[in-house]
Amino acid sequence: MSRTKKLLAATILASSFAFAAHAKTLVYCSEGSPEGFDPALYTAGTTFDASSKPVYNRLVEFVRGKTEVQPGLAESWSVSDDGLEYTFKLRAGVKFHSSDSFTPTRDFNADDVIFSFDRQMNAENPFNAYVDGASWEYFNGMSMPDLIKSIEKVDDLTVKFVLNRQEAPFIANLAMDFASIMSKEYADSLSSKSDLNQKPVGTGPFQFVAYQPDAVIRYKANADYWGGKQPIDDLVFAITTDASVRMQKLTAGECQVMPYPNPADIQALKDNPDLQMLEQQGLNVGYLAYNTQQAPFDNPKVRKALNMAINKQAILEAVFQGAGQAAKNPIPPTMWSYNDDIQDDPYDPDAARKMLEEAGVKDLSMKVWAMPVQRPYNPNARRMAELMQEDFAKIGVTVEIVSYEWGEYLQRSKAVDRDGAVLLGWTGDNGDPDNFLAVLLGCDGVGGSNRAQWCNEEFDGLIKKAKAGSPEERTAVYKEAQVVFKREAPWATIAHSVVFMPMSKKVSGYIMDPLGGHWFDGVDIAE
C-alpha cells in the first residue's frame, strides 16, 4: 500500500470514528430508487420501503413478522352490527415531524385521516391531481372507491368510515402503504404542492432528511416518536441496483443489511463469519392455471392427473435453486387460515396416466404459457415450463410452450377462450386470505385475475361468506374453501419462494416481513 493510500485509509477511518462517536448509523444497501415519497401514488415495494415504512404510520399496522393487524395511529376501533360502519378512536398526542420548512402547530387528528383518503377519492380535493398522472393505483386496485361511502369526523380524535357493503378485509386494507396518514397542515402549508411527494412529513419512527436521486436516502430517528425513540440515530439507504455489487458492499462493511441476494451467492454469504442470514417464506404463490372452461380441462380428473405428473421437487431444485418451498394450497403458509391438514397430490406418473385413461383422454396435446420475466414466485418460467413439458411427456401429453411480451402476456391470459394453461403467480397485498382466494379464484375474477376461468359455486359461496365475521369464523370458512380448491384442482400449485436477508452480525432486532417489506424500527447495531 502506497503512502497516499495509507493516508487515505487513515483519513477515512478517522472520520468514520468521529462520525460513529456521536451517532449510531445503519446503512441499508437498497435494491432501487424510490419513485417518490407519497406511497399512495405508487405500487412498488422499493418505494414503500423508502416512504411509508420509515416515515409514515397507518391507522392500523401489521404485527411485525405476521399478517395480522394491530392498532397503529388508531388506538382501537369498533364495527357496527351490520358491518358497514367502522369507528376509529385515534391516538392522542402524536406529533408530525418538524423540518427546515415546516413546524407543526398541532398534533395528529381526524382532519389528517380524512385528508389522507379524501385526496385519493375526491376529484375536487386540491391534492387529487397534485402531480401529473396521479392515478392512486392501489386505492383503485383494492376497489376502495366502490367500497367507501363516506368518511366522517365525529370529533377531533374519532373518525367513522361508512361502507357500501360488508367487507371484513377492509381493516387489513387500512394497514397497507397507500393508507399512510399524511399531515393536512403540512399539505396546506406547501407553496409547491409536489413537495408532498419529495419532502415527506409523517408521524413514523424515522424522519426524512435528504434524497440524492439514485444514490442515497438519509433519515434520522424521530425523537418524538409515539412508539419511543429508535435505538439507531441515523438510517441511510445506499441505492445499489446490482445484486453482486450489493454483496461486495456488505462484505466490505460499506453497508450492514442488504435485500435480494443472487441465489448463487447465498452459500458464500452463509459461510461468511461476519454475516448472519435470515430467511422466510414469501407471501406469494406460483401456479399453473388450467383453462377450466375448455375440454378436457373442464374435468377435475384431468387436472388432478396433470398435477400428479408434475415433479415439484425437481422444479424447486432447478428453478428456485433451493430458495423455494413446494406449494399445496393457493395461499402461503405464513398467512393466517392456511390449512396445513391438506395433503398435496403425490408425484406419481403411473397413477396420473391411469387417471387420464379413466377420464377418456388420449393423445392430449396442450399449450403451457411461460412468462417472459423473472418474478419472486417464479424466477425462471421458461425453465419451469420445459421441466413440465418433460413431466407431461411421461404420461403421454404433448406440450407446446408459448410466451408473449409481459404486458401482452398478462392481458391475453385473461381471455376466457384462452388456449392453454398459464404459469403465473401472486404476491399478497394486505395479508388477508381474501386477497388471494377471492381475487384469484372467485367467480367475479373470471375473464380477469382468475386465470383458471374457474367459477365453482361451492367455493365462491364460501369466500363470499368469509367477507364478514370475526377472524376465527373467517378462518374456519377459508380452511373449508382450501379443501374444495384441492379437490377441484383448478391450478397446479407449484411453489412459494423463500426470501433471504443477509446482514452483518452486529445488527440485531431485524424481523422479516412476510409481506415483503423492509422495516428498520426496533433495529439496533453494535458499535
Next chain:
Amino acid sequence: MFRFFLSRLALLIPTFIGVSIVAFSFIRLLPGDPILLLAGERGVTEQRYQELQAAYGFDKPILVQYFNYVLDLLSGDFGTSLVTKRPVLNEFFTLFPATLELSLCAIIVAVAIGIPAGVFAAVKRGSWLDQSVMGVALVGYSMPIFWWGLLLIILFSGILHWTPVSGRISLIYFFPSVTGFMLVDSLLSGQAGAFKSAASHLVLPTIVLATIPLAVIARQTRSAMLEVLGEDYVRTARAKGLAPRRVIGLHALRNALIPVVTTIGLQVGVLLAGAILTETIFSWPGIGKWMVDSVLKRDYDVVQGGLLLIAAIVMIVNLIVDVLYGLINPRIRT
C-alpha cells in the same frame, strides 16, 4: 470560418427532427403497454384502462400524439415520467452531472494515455513495445464491460480493500449539491477528506469507462502516426537535422491528430453507451441507469425525452469537433 460554422449548425435542425421521430416511434414500436406493465399481475379493469389511456393521451391517433409532443417540446416541456410523476427535464438535469463528471474523467484518461501509447507504438513499430501496446489495446477494445467492472471491484475493493465498492462518495460525508460534480462539491464543502473520498470513488468507474475509448484512441493514433511518419515532409524535417523529439512532437503528431480528434468526438457516443453499464455496476447515479430503467418500464416520456437530450449532447460535441477539425485542418473550412 463563420460560414462553415453556420452550415454545420443548420445541419443540426433536420438531424434533431429525425431524432425526435426516431425517439418517439422507437419506444412505441417495442411491444409492451406502459399501463399494463405498471399494473402488473394486479391488472386494471377495462374501464380504468380507458380512463388511464385518456389521461396519458395514448387514445389519440399516433400522428396527433407526435404533433402534441413536438408542440410541448417547442415550449420546453419534455413531458412527465409515468413512473415517478416528475418532469423529465428535471430528472435529467439532476442526474446528468454525475454522468458528465465520470465521462470527462474517462475521456481525459483515455486521451492522456491513449495518444502517447499510440505514438510510442508507431515510433517503435514492430518492437516488443508496439506489440504489447497493440495487444493490450485489442484486449481492452474487446473487453466485456460488466465483467471487467465486477472483476475490478472483487480485486481492488473486495480483496485488496484499496478502493470503495460503489457510489460517488463515502456515506459519512453529507453536504448539499452545488454544481452536481462531486469533486467540486466536496472541495466546496470544506469537509476534511471529502475530496479524497470522492476521488477514490471515481478510480474504478473511470478505468472501466475509459477502457474501450482508450484502446480505440491508441490504435487510431498509431495508424495515423505511421501514415504521417512515412510522408516526405517528415523525412525532410529529419534530414534538416531536427531533434527526433521535435520531428515527432511537432511535425508528425500535429498532422496525425486530425483523424484522432474525430475519433475522440465519436467516442462521446460510445462513452454515453458505456455509461449505461458502468453506472449500473458502480451504482453511479447518472442518466445511463435512468434510461435503462425507463425502457424496461416503457416510460414513454422519459425514453423519448432522454434520447433527445442525449442526442442533442452528442450532436453538440460533434459540432465542436467539426469546428476544431476546421481549426486544425484549414483545407476543409470552405
